[in-house]
Amino acid sequence: MNTGLIETLETAFHPRAIAVVGASEDPFSFGYHYVRHLLDYGYPGHIYPVNPGKKYILDLRCYPSLSSIPEPVDYVICCLPASKVPDLLTECPPKGVKAVHLVAGRLSETGRQEAKELEARILQVARRLKVRLIGPNCLGIYYPRGGMAHSYNLSKEAGAIGAVCQSGGTSALLVRYGELRGLRFSKVISYGNALDLDESDFLCYLAQDNETKIIAAYFEGIRDGKKFLKVLGDVARVKPVIAIKGGRGISGAKAVGSHTAAIAGSDIMWKAAFKKAGAILASDLTELVDLLVAFSFLPPIRGNRVGLVSAGGGLTVMAADICEEAGLVVPPLPSDVREKLKIKAPEIWDWVGNPVDCSIMGGVAIGFAEILKEIPRMLVNSSHFDFTIAEFTDDNPFSEEVWSNIAKGQTEAFINLSREKLMPLIAVVSSGATSSDRLPHQRWKMLAEQRARLVDAHIPTYSTVAEAARAVRQFIDYWQARATT
């Protein structure tokens, strides 16, 4: 491992002072956003806005140049147009700058010759001066523990997912989508055109980072294929790596060129490389988040036998179909569970199977509520299942006032059960997605509340059985592959 590289990135994530060069008070400019982000997220070190035309920016003393800052600066966020970058770089070594984040785009990704030449010149100057670059054409760093962020409205809570994203906007969406699913992030790097530091460097850094347990990635291309394949294999042996490869098709690959100037490479080659490395591919952000939820909240699962609990005849039938189609096994209800059911539900025990349709026990709400709470426990205590998926549904004949209490009790029982850690538990809650002002009735709100409680309890929670089954199947594949190597 390149210790110089690790040291440089450690400094970038823990700078004693940051200069925002090209700082601005125009609320539509990056020079404004980055100063505001450092203030908003509580960066504890010194912030030095640099702009020759301003005395103060957001109440911070502003400096005419990097050189005029009175103390050493570890890290520079450069919001200048690309043409001004070479001159800025020459000011860096005297100030002790280790790394510069280049926000500016409109470089090689435009496909224009003069932009490509400018980009090459920037690299040449940086290499000569031994200043490392993040970017250009990127959003840079989000590090909630360090009070650093590259976008508005990212969580201030830190977690254990590190992310390497060629696309900055995608990295912000990943953090925001993830937040609603209970995911929090250690360090996120958006690296754009990867002119100097590239995907392999950031992967190496996250691999050795103690705050990072799982690595998420969005790649569009690779700068150095040989280096990448070696690094990916090394990193995936240490931590799970789950990545989207953008630019798999013809038009996507073209879009990659105009986005980050990367060469997308063939989809087949990527798939083979990921499989060989033991890394996992996701097709879009939804699937990436679904997988991160499984890897964050589930203990290793090596078997594929699922106990299914749902309330609703059609829902259970569909759940079983979907699970089997995703490569899971839905075994019959074993005799130990049947014996327990015989005591708890003598009227119906012989007729209930796996999936367990709790609505069979409907009719009397009180009994229904109790059985809804107890069935997951019966499955969990059986040795015939590797994990349990419980679907929390609105499929019942009760009015919203009656149903509301039943649903709350069911959620609470499931959360309590999950705390005992007897078996991996997965929840499915389909709670609709629309403006809360437009919800036609309280059933949706109630389901959404149960969902939020399950997420808060760190139970992996999905919107549909299909999403849960696909994610958990890939999760099992991962652990099965590791068991055999």
Added chain:
Amino acid sequence: MNTGLIETLETAFHPRAIAVVGASEDPFSFGYHYVRHLLDYGYPGHIYPVNPGKKYILDLRCYPSLSSIPEPVDYVICCLPASKVPDLLTECPPKGVKAVHLVAGRLSETGRQEAKELEARILQVARRLKVRLIGPNCLGIYYPRGGMAHSYNLSKEAGAIGAVCQSGGTSALLVRYGELRGLRFSKVISYGNALDLDESDFLCYLAQDNETKIIAAYFEGIRDGKKFLKVLGDVARVKPVIAIKGGRGISGAKAVGSHTAAIAGSDIMWKAAFKKAGAILASDLTELVDLLVAFSFLPPIRGNRVGLVSAGGGLTVMAADICEEAGLVVPPLPSDVREKLKIKAPEIWDWVGNPVDCSIMGGVAIGFAEILKEIPRMLVNSSHFDFTIAEFTDDNPFSEEVWSNIAKGQTEAFINLSREKLMPLIAVVSSGATSSDRLPHQRWKMLAEQRARLVDAHIPTYSTVAEAARAVRQFIDYWQARATT
């Protein structure tokens, strides 16, 4: 077509008087639910609760028996236990009852011999007395125009989707999920064990029903395969039929037996039958709703060339990949659009492609906002695309106060464009799904509001590009198949 059958079902949907036999004041009983539903949904005819032990139920005069009701009764909702059904049936002919809905379950679906015998006896009595049965083990009818419903919190607004659902809970979920997506229903029938009237009968009825333009279905098994195949082909020639077949796998097929006592049949046979008939299969409720959204709000599309608009580099790349993987074509930006872009966005026109990444035009919010509004129009006016998918995203560097206005303007422009009906338009809004009280910031609320506006404008709106692409691909297949037959 069986005119007797059509007349019977017309009467069931337009009864002058309904008796709820086994009516109750116990809020956990179906006898309570059905009386309350008729009141809640505004059924305009006479409601006669029948219960020998009560004088009034929900302030309605209660009768000791069906026979004691002073006027003819067209339709009976029977909430009695199954064992009491044969006696009730004998009271039906003198009162002029055309159809009886049997709520009671615990019949052949339990797998028990005595229950199967009781079910057979019920059929025998009904046939002899010429009373037609809906059910048993089902929720019956939802008909918002007629003030009839089988569940709480279904929309009171009527629409053009008719649904035949073997599972009652599934039919209620279909209506509730559909409502959030802008779907409304004409007539919905949950028919359970299909003892007398079966899936083919209900399909025939909806095929000739003028209030129904599209037919949705959830089948678990078929009573009469030959009849069904003939009917399905006939009906699918007249109206789109989109169905889920529950019980495709081993465990699902078993669950079907204990749910509605149906025999699931082989998945391959069903797929072949549906293809031959020109009907469409969905794998779960989410996919069914996605398809219904396409069939409800899109004009026929016979070509697969998609114009893609998104804001965000990674998002556009992923959108293009996903569309191609779903079998759509994402052609390069044609010269007519490029010429327009050259005028509107001289700095970047040569670099933008299809998918159009509006974030390339970012930096200056005002210009960005304008181009976000104008790009869809440029694509729509080009002859190089068959339809346009626009993704409304949160992938932008702006603060929530700045972004809020941009997003609103973009939505409004898109809705206005859709009104001109120049090209089929599809929207994608990924607005998160959790309790509104738990939303960490306003960005989600704002996205959810845009989503609600698009749905209200009857623009087909999906949560992800993947869902949109898969639904529209099946929609195109449908229209292409019809063009060639």
